[in-house]
Amino acid sequence: MGNGTHLGRVRGLGSAKSGTHHWLTQRTSAIANLALLVWLLTSFLTNDVTRLDAVHRWLETPFAAVPLALLAISVFTHLRLGLTVLIEDYVHDDALKLISLTALTFYSWGGMIFALFAIARIALGGGHGG
Amino acid sequence: MARAALILGEKAMAAKGDKILSPHLQVYRWGPHMLVSILHRATGDGLAIVGSLLFLCWLGAAAGGEASYAKFIGYIWGTAGEPMHWYNWLGRALLVGLSWAFFQHAASGLRHLLLDTGAGYELKANRFWSLIVASVPALLTAALWLYIFYRGV
Numbered sequence: 001m002g003n004g005t006h007l008g009r010v011r012g013l014g015s016a017k018s019g020t021h022h023w024l025t026q027r028t029s030a031i032a033n034l035a036l037l038v039w040l041l042t043s044f045l046t047n048d049v050t051r052l053d054a055v056h057r058w059l060e061t062p063f064a065a066v067p068l069a070l071l072a073i074s075v076f077t078h079l080r081l082g083l084t085v086l087i088e089d090y091v092h093d094d095a096l097k098l099i100s101l102t103a104l105t106f107y108s109w110g111g112m113i114f115a116l117f118a119i120a121r122i123a124l125g126g127g128h129g130g
Numbered sequence: 131m132a133r134a135a136l137i138l139g140e141k142a143m144a145a146k147g148d149k150i151l152s153p154h155l156q157v158y159r160w161g162p163h164m165l166v167s168i169l170h171r172a173t174g175d176g177l178a179i180v181g182s183l184l185f186l187c188w189l190g191a192a193a194g195g196e197a198s199y200a201k202f203i204g205y206i207w208g209t210a211g212e213p214m215h216w217y218n219w220l221g222r223a224l225l226v227g228l229s230w231a232f233f234q235h236a237a238s239g240l241r242h243l244l245l246d247t248g249a250g251y252e253l254k255a256n257r258f259w260s261l262i263v264a265s266v267p268a269l270l271t272a273a274l275w276l277y278i279f280y281r282g283v
Contacts, residue, residue, distance in 0.1 A: 030239050052199040055192050079178035086175050111186055118193035
């Protein structure tokens with residue numbers, strides 16, 4: 001049996017079909033996290049985030065709300081991939097592994113959507129004085 | 131030294147008829163690259179669990195309004211004009227820890243991105259950059275909190 005044509009080799013990635021998605025997404029989200037978290041840290045230093053009115057003034061501009069929403073997406077994407085590896089490496093019981101991975105999926109999607117909702121609420125002016 | 135121990139270990143196990151195990155913690159000699167490797171995992175998982183929960187609490191408290199935000203800040207940082215409570219010290223220690231974990235994970239993550247290109251595997255270069263990656267984040271953390279402390283909060 002030969003090795004097939006170049007095209008066939010690219011297309012035929014075996015029964016798994018793909019093996020690079022986790023790896024690539026982890027690196028893409030890592031670069032996004034680095035940029036966005038450095039931005040968040042400087043924002044914390046330049047705004048008095050112990051006061052809610054300062055948080056509102058900061059988040060009411062799209063130049064803060066949009067990067068913070070992107071940060072929520074990239075952080076929860078990245079942490080899901082990282083904790084998946086943690087579970088796969090240390091949880092050996094099949095049932096417990098399945099439960100842990102499912103819980104992680106729920107947490108990472110739930111956390112991401114919760115963060116996006118909270119950011120939208122603050123950015124669009126809700127929650128004032130409440 | 132480590133190699134000799136490994137060979138002795140293999141001989142002892144072979145004599146007993148056991149299967150030879152791959153080198154393990156007791157046999158390896160620790161180097162800075164191993165420290166950086168385990169720190170990358172520990173800080174990443176710490177940020178993923180503790181950091182993300184604190185992030186969600188912060189956003190939830192801010193979206194909830196003045197009362198919930200004041201409560202959150204009162205727990206983690208402390209209320210302006212009030213004396214520090216014992217849990218404020220814990221909250222601030224948590225923030226210092228998370229900032230170090232971020233710097234550490236970012237530094238070792240950058241090292242990984244560089245290693246992904248195939249560079250930096252030579253023994254001396256690997257050792258040198260591992261030492262840099264293991265130490266600079268602690269200095270950055272100290273600089274950040276000294277800045278916050280001296281600027282006043």
